[in-house]
Amino acid sequence: MEFRNANECISCSSKKRKLKFSYVGFNEIKFDCYQCKECSLVYGSPQPIINDDSINEIYSSEYYQNYFGANNDYVEVSTERNLILKKRLQMEFEYYYSFVKESESPKKILDLGCGDGRFLEFFVELGWDCYGIEPSDFVSEIARKKNIKILDKSMLDIDENNKFDFIFMDNVIEHLDYPGQYVDKASELLNESGVIVIKTPNSSGLLEQIEYMVLSYCPKFISKGIMKLLHNKYSIGSGTVHRYGNLHPPVHLSLFNRKSITKALTASGFKNKNIKVLSGSEYFHLWRVKRPKPIGLFSNFLKFLKRLGDFTKRGDMLITVAHK
Numbered sequence: 297m298e299f300r301n302a303n304e305c306i307s308c309s310s311k312k313r314k315l316k317f318s319y320v321g322f323n324e325i326k327f328d329c330y331q332c333k334e335c336s337l338v339y340g341s342p343q344p345i346i347n348d349d350s351i352n353e354i355y356s357s358e359y360y361q362n363y364f365g366a367n368n369d370y371v372e373v374s375t376e377r378n379l380i381l382k383k384r385l386q387m388e389f390e391y392y393y394s395f396v397k398e399s400e401s402p403k404k405i406l407d408l409g410c411g412d413g414r415f416l417e418f419f420v421e422l423g424w425d426c427y428g429i430e431p432s433d434f435v436s437e438i439a440r441k442k443n444i445k446i447l448d449k450s451m452l453d454i455d456e457n458n459k460f461d462f463i464f465m466d467n468v469i470e471h472l473d474y475p476g477q478y479v480d481k482a483s484e485l486l487n488e489s490g491v492i493v494i495k496t497p498n499s500s501g502l503l504e505q506i507e508y509m510v511l512s513y514c515p516k517f518i519s520k521g522i523m524k525l526l527h528n529k530y531s532i533g534s535g536t537v538h539r540y541g542n543l544h545p546p547v548h549l550s551l552f553n554r555k556s557i558t559k560a561l562t563a564s565g566f567k568n569k570n571i572k573v574l575s576g577s578e579y580f581h582l583w584r585v586k587r588p589k590p591i592g593l594f595s596n597f598l599k600f601l602k603r604l605g606d607f608t609k610r611g612d613m614l615i616t617v618a619h620k
C-alpha cells in the first residue's frame with residue numbers, strides 16, 4: 297500500500313492547520329494528526345492512496361480484523377444485540393424518512409457502504425429502486441439476494457444523470473480519502489428535494505475529547521497503561537496507543553464535527569437552513585431502545601458519560617440530515 301503526505305485539509309483543502317498528536321501505528325508508520333483551522337476537520341498524514349488493491353489490503357488486514365472484529369458485525373444470528381440493533385435501525389429509518397417529500401413517482405436510493413443491505417431493506421419494502429456500493433463481496437452477495445442492485449464502481453464514477461432521492465452514508469465518510477469530493481458528488485446526484493444522511497464519529501464528542509486530552513497531556517506510560525487496561529479488562533481498543541481517538545489511518549482517515557460537516561455540505565451547494573446536525577450515543581433519546589442494564593462500575597460510568605455527551609450535544613456519533 298502506498299501513502300502520500302497530506303499537506304492540506306482533505307475536506308476543504310485549507311493549508312492552515314494545527315498538529316494535535318503523533319503516534320506510530322499501522323505497519324510501524326508514524327502518523328501526524330492535524331486539525332484544520334478553517335473547517336475543523338481532524339485528519340491524519342500520511343494518507344493511504346485508496347484504490348482496489350489498498351482497499352483489499354486494508355479491510356482484509358489483521359489490523360482491521362483484530363481491531364474491529366469486523367466479521368462479527370455481519371453474523372446473522374438473532375442474539376439480543378442484533379435484535380436491539382435492528383429495532384434501532386427501524387427507528388432511525390422512521391426519523392430519516394420523515395424528511396422525504398411524498399410523491400407519486402418511483403423513488404431511488406443509494407447506500408454507500410451498504411453492507412448486507414439491512415438499511416436498504418426498509419426501502420425495498422416501500423417499493424423503492426435500491427442501489428448499494430459495497431467493497432466486500434461476502435456481504436454484498438447477501439444484499440443482492442434482497443433485491444438490491446450493487447454498483448460495481450466508485451460513487452465518484454456514477455453518471456451525473458443517474459439521480460437519487462436519498463443518499464445514505466452510514467459510518468463511511470471517515471474512511472474516504474477525499475471526503476469533500478464525495479459530498480460534492482452526492483449533491484450532484486441528488487434530485488431536487490433529495491435527502492442525504494451522513495453518520496460519522498463526532499470529533500467533538502465528549503468521550504472523544506476525553507481521549508484526546510489523555511493522549512495529548514498524560515505521560516506516554518499512563519496512556520499506554522490505560523489502553524492496556526481497557527483492552528484486557530473490558531475488550532475495548534487494541535491494547536496499545538495506535539490512534540488519536542477515532543482517527544486511525546489507513547482505516548479512519550478523517551473525523552468531522554458539526555462545523556466541518558456543515559462546511560462540507562454548504563460548499564457543495566446545500567443551504568444552511570436545510571442542514572440538521574444531531575449528535576447522539578446509543579442512549580440518544582430519538583432512537584433509544586431498551587437494552588440490558590450495564591453491569592459493573594466502568595460500564596455504568598461509560599453510560600453516564602455517553603448520556604452526559606448526549607445532553608450537552610456532544611454525543612459520540614454525528615448524524616447529519618440535509619436536503620436540497
Ligand SMILES: [Zn+2]
Nearest residue numbers: 305308332335
Ligand atoms: Zn478543512
